[in-house]
Amino acid sequence: MMDAISSVSPVPGTRNRFTVEITRDWCTQHSVLGGFSTAVMLSAGKRFIAQEVGAARYPDPVHAFVQFLHMVHPGLLVITCTLLRVSSKQCAVQVELAHHPQSSDGSDSLSTKVLGIFTYADIPRETGLTQKGMPVVATQLPDRGKECIAIDDPVVYATPVTAKMNWVAPRSPDGLWGHRLGGHHREVWLSFRDGSTFSDLLHLAYISDLPLQPPATHIPDFYAKYAISTLCLSIEFKKRPEPATKWVMIRSNSHQVLNGRYDVELQIFDEKGELLALSNHVAFTADLKPKSTARI
Numbered sequence: 001m002m003d004a005i006s007s008v009s010p011v012p013g014t015r016n017r018f019t020v021e022i023t024r025d026w027c028t029q030h031s032v033l034g035g036f037s038t039a040v041m042l043s044a045g046k047r048f049i050a051q052e053v054g055a056a057r058y059p060d061p062v063h064a065f066v067q068f069l070h071m072v073h074p075g076l077l078v079i080t081c082t083l084l085r086v087s088s089k090q091c092a093v094q095v096e097l098a099h100h101p102q103s104s105d106g107s108d109s110l111s112t113k114v115l116g117i118f119t120y121a122d123i124p125r126e127t128g129l130t131q132k133g134m135p136v137v138a139t140q141l142p143d144r145g146k147e148c149i150a151i152d153d154p155v156v157y158a159t160p161v162t163a164k165m166n167w168v169a170p171r172s173p174d175g176l177w178g179h180r181l182g183g184h185h186r187e188v189w190l191s192f193r194d195g196s197t198f199s200d201l202l203h204l205a206y207i208s209d210l211p212l213q214p215p216a217t218h219i220p221d222f223y224a225k226y227a228i229s230t231l232c233l234s235i236e237f238k239k240r241p242e243p244a245t246k247w248v249m250i251r252s253n254s255h256q257v258l259n260g261r262y263d264v265e266l267q268i269f270d271e272k273g274e275l276l277a278l279s280n281h282v283a284f285t286a287d288l289k290p291k292s293t294a295r296i
Helices: 034-053 201-207
Strands: 017-022 060-068 076-087 091-099 112-121 167-168 186-192 228-237 248-253 259-270 275-287
Touching: 017 034, 034 060, 034 076, 034 091, 034 112, 034 201, 167 275, 186 259, 201 228, 201 248, 201 275
Parallel strands: none
Antiparallel strands: 017 076, 060 112, 060 228, 076 091, 091 112, 167 186, 186 248, 228 275, 248 259, 259 275
């Protein structure tokens, strides 16, 4: 993943534009995974800041807000960065992702597909008010070896991004995944099948878009009937993951699924139970049209 993200390169003759080639390796049912688009944009924003104000001042993203305006399809993409604010502790950047005018989507101008507002800082140097709070779910993370089993359903291999991961979760007697806490609370352990570690905050941006989707875990064969698209997401990065982190736990909840629109609230933990990041999403479901069997 980091190899793909590090391929972001500056456009010659510009100070705020970058290009990146995204392949189908990072796609879902219908488009590039929003979490991967976010990670790529965060990487470009970091490179832009390093160029404008120095690499050491703001090495970490601490917050990201991302609005998905149109689907992002694989191909050559252009990223445009605008410096919004620089202070002694933080730097804010607007980042826009668009298909390259020469890409296969046929567009002749840089029409923004994804808009991000990102804040960067230096997490180890942050100081200030700190309070201990009670967790919303007051129970330990499920034991990966004793309370969980691998999700090995065909849906895991149905898209490139899900096939890249090992999925391990509690399973209920009715065969639904992640149903240990009740309601729409879901839990899933994730690791990379290729042995890569979660060594960077950009990994957390990527997996913030890979929870057990609440409506999907209530309906058998969900992905054969519905598609999911994200309207917007926000991520707050709490802590840099340890470089050797192999597994992370995503604990997610949806407060209400109504008329096809729903919220997702995420917590991402390391194996020690340390909170690494928080994320909130607004997502939509859409009925998949059955394939036509008519003969021409």
